[in-house]
Amino acid sequence: MHQVSVSLAGTILATVALTGLTAAPALASTHGARGAGDRYFPLQGNGGYDVKHYDLRLRYDPASRHLRARTIIRATAKKRLTSFDLDFRRNLRISTVTVNGVGAVFHQPAALKQELVVRPFRAVAKDKTFTVVVRYAGTPAAITDPDGSVEGWVPTKDGAFVVGEPQGAPSWFPCNDTPRDKATYDFRVTVPRGVTAIANGDLTGQTRKGRWTTFRWHNREPMSTYLVTVTTGRFDVRTGTTPGGVPYYIASDPKLTAKSSAVLAKLPAVTDYLAELYGPYPFSSTGAIVDDASKVGYALETQTKPVYDRPPDELTLAHEAAHMYFGDSVTFKRWRDIWIAEGFAEFSSWMWSEHTGGKTAQGFFDTYYKKKATSSVWKPPPGNPGSAANLFSASVYLRGAMTLQALRVKLGDATFFDVLRSWHQTHRGRNVTVGQFRAFAEQRSGQDLSRFFDVWLVRKAKPTSW
Numbered sequence: 001m002h003q004v005s006v007s008l009a010g011t012i013l014a015t016v017a018l019t020g021l022t023a024a025p026a027l028a029s030t031h032g033a034r035g036a037g038d039r040y041f042p043l044q045g046n047g048g049y050d051v052k053h054y055d056l057r058l059r060y061d062p063a064s065r066h067l068r069a070r071t072i073i074r075a076t077a078k079k080r081l082t083s084f085d086l087d088f089r090r091n092l093r094i095s096t097v098t099v100n101g102v103g104a105v106f107h108q109p110a111a112l113k114q115e116l117v118v119r120p121f122r123a124v125a126k127d128k129t130f131t132v133v134v135r136y137a138g139t140p141a142a143i144t145d146p147d148g149s150v151e152g153w154v155p156t157k158d159g160a161f162v163v164g165e166p167q168g169a170p171s172w173f174p175c176n177d178t179p180r181d182k183a184t185y186d187f188r189v190t191v192p193r194g195v196t197a198i199a200n201g202d203l204t205g206q207t208r209k210g211r212w213t214t215f216r217w218h219n220r221e222p223m224s225t226y227l228v229t230v231t232t233g234r235f236d237v238r239t240g241t242t243p244g245g246v247p248y249y250i251a252s253d254p255k256l257t258a259k260s261s262a263v264l265a266k267l268p269a270v271t272d273y274l275a276e277l278y279g280p281y282p283f284s285s286t287g288a289i290v291d292d293a294s295k296v297g298y299a300l301e302t303q304t305k306p307v308y309d310r311p312p313d314e315l316t317l318a319h320e321a322a323h324m325y326f327g328d329s330v331t332f333k334r335w336r337d338i339w340i341a342e343g344f345a346e347f348s349s350w351m352w353s354e355h356t357g358g359k360t361a362q363g364f365f366d367t368y369y370k371k372k373a374t375s376s377v378w379k380p381p382p383g384n385p386g387s388a389a390n391l392f393s394a395s396v397y398l399r400g401a402m403t404l405q406a407l408r409v410k411l412g413d414a415t416f417f418d419v420l421r422s423w424h425q426t427h428r429g430r431n432v433t434v435g436q437f438r439a440f441a442e443q444r445s446g447q448d449l450s451r452f453f454d455v456w457l458v459r460k461a462k463p464t465s466w
């Protein structure tokens with residue numbers, strides 16, 4: 001779905017070496033690293049610090065598409081920093097950057113696309129918490145990936161549809177754009193009267209001044225940058241609490257309310273069912289945002305409130321809701337391990353179907369298992385997609401979900417769901433690898449599953465015996 005060619009990334013790295021900004025070796029040792037080490041996205045994320053909190057203040061006018069913003073980042077230095085990078089694309093104009101209240105030198109090397117290099121007036125000492133304030137304005141641009149799909153800040157007729165997987169967040173706010181650096185968030189979003197601004201977490205206030213309305217949202221549980229949304233537009237909003245006690249906030253574009261209400265009405269039941277299956281819901285609230293943005297072509301599990309580019313079907317609703325456990329609460333460390341999110345979410349949508357008397361998870365397994373060995377259902381193996389271009393391959397979802405159904409049959413329901421429940425309980429709020437899941441499943445079930453996982457997740461061929 002989202003492609004970045006590996007050869008292109010290689011070219012960028014070569015350019016970095018040639019035009020290196022920090023010439024002196026003594027200085028380089030106190031510069032935060034330019035990337036977080038992900039092989040699929042070498043420049044994504046940064047090193048040298050850990051973000052604790054983002055405070056985003058945005059003012060957006062859908063008519064002019066103009067954004068004015070201020071981002072405050074509170075972070076802890078993991079080493080002495082004379083300079084460090086944030087991820088921020090060059091489409092918006094930065095007016096000032098301060099570190100601990102003092103103006104800092106900054107620049108955005110043209111060759112690097114998404115790096116904002118900051119040199120504080122005074123170096124930040126190791127283990128110290130520091131505050132960066134970035135003020136900027138302009139017209140945010142959506143990122144078009146090589147396969148034609150879009151992400152980032154996508155303008156709609158009445159607002160913007162905002163999604164960031166895998167690399168859209170830095171198109172509208174400066175951040176440490178790696179799934180590994182989770183942080184809490186406050187949002188203050190000002191939009192013209194009549195427009196609603198919806199972000200992750202809980203609505204804490206709404207004030208009107210002249211022809212503008214400001215919405216305040218607080219996201220309490222740490223969140224990866226690719227899961228952030230600030231979607232704006234005209235919306236019908238329904239709020240309530242599921243029978244199991246989880247507050248929800250459901251918004252739909254008024255043109256799509258009639259078409260989406262029957263499926264959205266299932267969200268409370270889906271939420272409570274997933275809690276039965278996997279344990280207590282991991283966040284302070286749940287919800288959904290249905291927008292009129294079908295040019296986007298996909299839905300995304302933005303934390304606490306997945307966004308849908310059109311009215312979702314029930315399987316998609318269940319898939320995104322399950323991501324709150326697998327993807328959002330328990331998140332992969334590197335993109336290669338995307339199966340940890342997509343395989344689990346897809347399998348969960350099959351479970352919802354089974355639970356509601358529709359096709360069973362085994363029924364889905366059987367349907368896809370009939371596919372020929374040459375089908376895209378099988379390639380690439382979900383435990384090793386091979387490149388960023390393959391992250392959202394059908395096999396990551398379908399063979400990925402079949403892996404879990406096969407494991408369910410092998411272990412039996414009691415053991416299998418105990419593994420999934422305790423996996424989430426043990427790692428909630430953290431980042432994990434596929435290797436960790438394999439080890440965890442073996443330890444918890446007391447079975448040797450190395451061949452099973454090799455056959456399903458790693459080997460290229462269609463699994464025939466396991």
Ligand SMILES: [Zn+2]
Pocket residue numbers: 301319323341342345
């Ligand atoms: Zn998904």
